Amino acid sequence: MISPEQLQTIAGKxxxxxxxxxxxxxxxxxxxxVHFTYCxxxxxxxxxxxxxxxxxxxYLVDGREHCLRITDNYENASGIVIAEVIGE
Structure with missing residues (x-):
């Protein structure tokens, strides 16, 4: 589980x-x-x-099943994707 507060703290870092x-x-x-991915x-x-x-x-990642998937459910989240946004 990843809490909303934890996500905010990580975003601040x-x-x-x-x-x-x-x-x-x-x-x-x-x-x-927590599993972190960068893309x-x-x-x-x-x-x-x-x-x-x-x-x-x-983004949050749910890794409970065979394949990883993006989720909005904090309770099921086991990882975070840090996705870089390049401005145009």
């Missing part, structure tokens, strides 16, 4: 940073029970982020 694997690796170390936001078409930040969006 990301805000203002240049997104890269170092940032994601730091979050993995700080939150060992570009346009890799997630037809999905609605639960948090929209400056230059990034956050």
């Amino acid at each position: 990301i805000d203002g940073q240049v997104l890269n694997e170092t940032v994601v690796s730091g979050l993995r170390g700080e939150y060992p029970g 570009m936001d346009d890799d997630l078409p037809n999905n609605v982020p639960l948090f929209e930040g400056a230059g990034f969006n956050l």
